Amino acid sequence: MKRRWSYLKWKLWRHRAVILGIAGLSVMAFMLLGNSGAVAEQMQILYRKYGVHAADSVMAVWFCEGQSEEEYPARYFLRKPKVLEYMEQLPKNFEQGEDPAYERLLAGVWEAQILKENETTPEKDQVEEASFEPVMELVNFKTSGSALVREKLSDHDYLMKEFYVVHPTTAADGTLINAERFLNMDLTVEKQESSPQILIYHTHSQEEFADHSQNQEATIVGVGAYLKELLEEQGYNVIHDTSNYDMKNGTLDRNQAYTYALDGISGILQRNPSIEVVLDLHRDGVEENTQLVTEVNGKPTARIMFFNGTSQTPDGPIEYLQNPNREANLAFSFQLQLEAAEQYPGFTRKIYLKGLRYNQHVRARSALIEVGAQTNTYAEALNAMEPLADILCRVLGED
Numbered sequence: 001m002k003r004r005w006s007y008l009k010w011k012l013w014r015h016r017a018v019i020l021g022i023a024g025l026s027v028m029a030f031m032l033l034g035n036s037g038a039v040a041e042q043m044q045i046l047y048r049k050y051g052v053h054a055a056d057s058v059m060a061v062w063f064c065e066g067q068s069e070e071e072y073p074a075r076y077f078l079r080k081p082k083v084l085e086y087m088e089q090l091p092k093n094f095e096q097g098e099d100p101a102y103e104r105l106l107a108g109v110w111e112a113q114i115l116k117e118n119e120t121t122p123e124k125d126q127v128e129e130a131s132f133e134p135v136m137e138l139v140n141f142k143t144s145g146s147a148l149v150r151e152k153l154s155d156h157d158y159l160m161k162e163f164y165v166v167h168p169t170t171a172a173d174g175t176l177i178n179a180e181r182f183l184n185m186d187l188t189v190e191k192q193e194s195s196p197q198i199l200i201y202h203t204h205s206q207e208e209f210a211d212h213s214q215n216q217e218a219t220i221v222g223v224g225a226y227l228k229e230l231l232e233e234q235g236y237n238v239i240h241d242t243s244n245y246d247m248k249n250g251t252l253d254r255n256q257a258y259t260y261a262l263d264g265i266s267g268i269l270q271r272n273p274s275i276e277v278v279l280d281l282h283r284d285g286v287e288e289n290t291q292l293v294t295e296v297n298g299k300p301t302a303r304i305m306f307f308n309g310t311s312q313t314p315d316g317p318i319e320y321l322q323n324p325n326r327e328a329n330l331a332f333s334f335q336l337q338l339e340a341a342e343q344y345p346g347f348t349r350k351i352y353l354k355g356l357r358y359n360q361h362v363r364a365r366s367a368l369i370e371v372g373a374q375t376n377t378y379a380e381a382l383n384a385m386e387p388l389a390d391i392l393c394r395v396l397g398e399d
Contacts, residue, residue: 153179162350163337169355171314182331183338187365189396191235195274198231200224200281201241203261203359206252207283209378218378220283223371226382227281230389236396239275241268262359269362277365277396280358282307283381284370292372293380294346296387302372302380304388305349306333309358309368321357328364332395336367339391347387365396 152158156174166172189197205221212218221242228240245261246254261280269275284305286292292303308330311323323329333351340348352370360366369388372381 153183163334165350165352167352167354168314170310170312170353172310172353176310176312177330179334181327182334185328185331185335187328187332187335187395189236189276189365192237192274193235194237196237196239196272197275198236198238198277198279199241199265199268199272199275200228200238200279201243201261201265201268202245202281203257204246204254204282205242205244206246208374209283209372209376209381210374211377215378218381220281220371220381222378223283223381223385224281227279227385227389230385231392234389234393236393239268239272241265258359262362265359265362276363277392278360278363278367280360280366280368282368282370283376284373286373286375288375290373291375292349293376296344296347296383299383299386300377300380301347301383301387302376303347303349304372304384305352305370306337307352307354307358307368307370308333309356309360310353311355311357311361313355318355318357323357323361325361325364325366329360329366332365333367335395336391339394340387343391343394344387347384 156177159177159179160166160172164172164177191197202220202224205219207220209218224240224242228238231238241264243261243264245264246252246257248256265278269278284292293300294303295301309321309323311318311321311326337348337351349370358368360368371384371388
């Protein structure tokens with residue numbers, strides 16, 4: 001009996017690693033099963049707070065494509081997802097919400113290459129490759145009166161590569177993005193001295209520029225005031241809404257900014273039904289070493305980006321975010337983008353498409369415009385309003 005017990009102890013000691021491993025895995029499995037409700041709740045929070053792509057990002061980084069099933073457990077227990085590591089590194093005062101700039105930063109490592117391509121700043125005097133060669137069959141379009149190659153614009157792959165960046169939360173096939181339809185849409189607006197035609201507002205009024213510490217006026221609201229002045233000089237009647245939709249009880253809060261903004265601008269539009277153009281001016285957020293600067297008319301100028309919500313995911317429409325003006329919104333940004341490419345090469349970045357709506361449904365001529373980023377100076381952002389006002393007048397003008 002004593003010999004059998006000694007033999008059993010020897011066997012247990014020899015296989016101690018296997019026994020401890022089985023015990024550890026059993027405890028972990030028990031903990032996971034016991035906390036499945038909490039895990040599910042956390043995943044729901046991720047979806048609500050960081051967008052529909054967040055939980056998918058966690059899984060994509062946790063279980064990389066091409067990884068064998070045998071490697072899953074070790075990666076699952078030993079490696080923290082990159083998206084969670086990133087969120088832990090965010091500044092303490094970082095505010096989340098339905099913000100195009102910040103949501104892109106949360107998209108994960110698999111989107112970094114797209115962002116890098118979109119935020120590359122051309123060298124001075126270098127024209128972006130999205131140029132148009134006047135050859136073969138031509139099509140005239142109203143916004144600049146110049147000729148574009150029909151074959152190229154009708155090529156969906158070419159169109160998407162040269163003019164758009166598509167966020168993973170949406171999809172943009174030929175039924176959604178069609179240059180011919182966009183260019184044939186009349187977006188002109190009749191000027192009226194007695195009634196407003198244009199509304200400028202800021203969902204995120206607290207967005208500041210690089211020199212804000214030296215100049216308290218260096219915010220996106222100040223940029224909107226200058227755009228109002230320039231458009232009024234051209235004969236438009238403009239309302240500038242300076243409400244703080246991203247402030248709550250004196251504290252920065254962007255979680256409900258788009259909801260508050262919709263309430264605010266809806267009231268303005270009801271009181272002023274003559275308004276046909278609605279511009280939501282933002283300031284983008286990029287990596288600190290990214291400089292969104294070009295030169296326009298001899299001035300250092302912040303580059304701008306037109307941003308469209310598509311109200312659809314790759315799986316189909318988002319029913320609770322319907323937008324009857326979606327095609328007109330897309331046509332508006334596309335005509336502005338082409339006008340900018342013709343008149344001010346290098347001034348605009350590619351049009352950014354994302355799956356939500358961003359209050360662009362309120363008018364056919366609605367646009368969300370990112371003016372530079374936190375790395376731009378206030379002067380660079382103000383300078384950007386001069387070419388922006390010009391291309392707006394060219395697209396909206398009746399001539």
